[in-house]
Amino acid sequence: MIISVISALLLCSTLLVRATFAQLHPTGPASYQRLPSLREQAAILDSWRDERLSKIPDLLNKYRIQAWLISQREYAEDTIWWSIKNATEYAPHRRTVLLFHANTSSLAGRPNPLKWVDNTGAVWPELREILAQYNPRRIALNTDKDVAFGGGLHVGEYEVLAEELGENWMERTVNEPMLGIEYVATRVPGQLKYYRDLQETTWALVEEAFSEQVITPGTTSTEDVEWWFREKMLLLNVTTWNHPRVSVITPESFPGWSGTQDIIDEGDLLHVDFGITAMGLNTDVQHMAYVLRTSQGETNAPEGLKEGLRKANRMQDIVLENMRAGMSGNEVLTACLDQMKAEGIEGQVYSHPIGDWGHSAGAVIGFTNLPTYVPVLGELRILPNTYYSIELYAYSYVPERNETLRFRLEENAYWDQVTEQWNFVYGRQERLHLINATHRPTASLAQPTFVVQP
Structure with a gap:
């Protein structure tokens, strides 16, 4: 349901939610999207990789680098390896040495990168000969002490x-x-269609998990739901980059690296943080659900919980409105916090790049433990043509519970080159998932019966 004008005005009487934030809440339930066959996926992934590699000379020239040298061994890979390998490679064999060049002088027209796979030492005289012919003035090595994507040389x-x-x-x-x-962060246009499919599948997983199909109040635990996610993902031929974290939200709940260990009951406010991995891409979402008190005739969530979700939605708008390519992550964070204060919203922003990795290359916008300024990674500049996870929480008082809770949301966004704005890849949660215990489950945690949509 598109957020109503009345709700938007209640949140901010002077600012309208941007109409360009398209597809805020997709109409109808999400569906499991069938991906291409693994063989087809490999061809697609290699084409994306080749498109990215073709931009290496321009990237080197941008930073006045003539050669970029990467050396690694099997099981001691450089972080960059996973973004430049063939789709059918699972590790660099023996010692794998790569030399990227600016495609000028003696190396013009040669493969980029030049590649050696060797365990005899023959690579070194050949590499020295190439360097002597090319005579690069500046040779980049991945030796950075602060940034993983620039520090992968063992x-x-x-x-x-x-x-x-x-x-x-x-x-x-x-x-x-x-x-x-920049190499890891920059996306290619052909990825977006598949990334949107992955997002819809992620939503479909959440919608099924946060339903009476999986949860029986008084019986199902949060850990049961976490392992349901893991088993279901195997059936969909996708994996994950982090174990799903399912929690019962309380005033003490704080974003962390694990869920809670609770038996889910009527009246609980639930939260999940997880993402899937497929086709060299990663998703990362956080949604919330409410377990209806059906034994008391409840048919909808309390208004106080809905208001908390609306505040978190407004914070998402604020982040997207303030993100601009060229700004540092800390500059965006400060602008967001200032606007939140002006609108009377309390909360925290901790957004990050996503793509090749769940926590991918680029500027971060806050950390949970560094809420106002992040050294190094927060000083990086926002890059266009990349994906971001808009991750945050809003504090909101819930009168029906006499409690102040954190309303934690996360959705993935992309840079739209046409509108030159950030838009959500698939949508965002604008209403709580409702679990109705009076509906009879048609599937069990032990032996689920799932159907993948064609």
């Missing part, structure tokens, strides 16, 4: 490089973490 590999390349070439090496950050 110490042992660095020592081997120092021994084999010698002082002449090592003096030309530099640390430039933005190479890895």
Whole structure:
């Protein structure tokens, strides 16, 4: 249901919710989306990878780098490896050395990257010969101490490089973490269709989990629901990058790395934080549900809970309105906190890039333990053509409970090149999932009967 004008005005009498935030709440229930066959997926993934690799020369020129050298061994991979490998590769064999170049001079027209797979040491004289022909002035190594996507060179590999390349070439090496950050963060247009399918499947998982099909008040535990997610994902041929976290929300509940261990009962406010992984992409969502007190004739959630969700929705608007390419994460965070204060909303923002990884490369906008300023990662600049998880919570007093609760939401957004704004990939939660215990379940936790939509 699109948020009503009345609700929006109650939240902010002077600001309207932007009409460009399309598809805020998809009409009808989400459906499980069938992905291409694994063979087709591999071809798609490799085409995306090739499109991204083609931009490497421009990226090197942007940072005045002539060569980017990556060396790794099996099970000691550079972080960047997972974004440049073939779809059918699961580890770099033996020692795998990659040399990206700016496609100029003696290397013009050569493969980019040049690649060696070797366990005999033959790579080193060949690499030295290539460097002598190319004569790069600045050679980037992934040695950053703060950014994972610029610090994937293992110490042992660095020592081997120092021994084999010698002082002449090592003096030309530099640390430039933005190479890895920009390469991993930048999306290609063809991904969005599939990412939207993954988002809809994520929603479909939440809608089924937060229903009487899975939850029986007084019997089902939060851990039962977590493991239901895990089993169901296997049936859908997707995996996850973090174990699902299902919680019963209380005034003491705080975002963390685990759910709660509760038996779910009528009147509980539930929360889930999880995402799925498929086709080299990751989703990350947080939704909330209410278990109706059907034994007391309740047919809808208390108004106080609905109001809390509306406040969290307004915070999502604020984040999307303030995010601009070129701003630092901390600048966006400050602007959001200032606007929240002006509108009388209390809460916290802790949004992050997403894509190749659940917590992917780029600027973060707050952390749960660093609510007003984040060193290093918060000082990075927001990049366009990337995906973000808009993650946050709003405090809201619930008179029906005489409690102040955190209303925790998260949805994924993309940069729309046409409108030059951030839009949600699939939608956002604007009404609580309702669990009606009077409806007879048609599936069980032990042996679910699931149907994947064609």
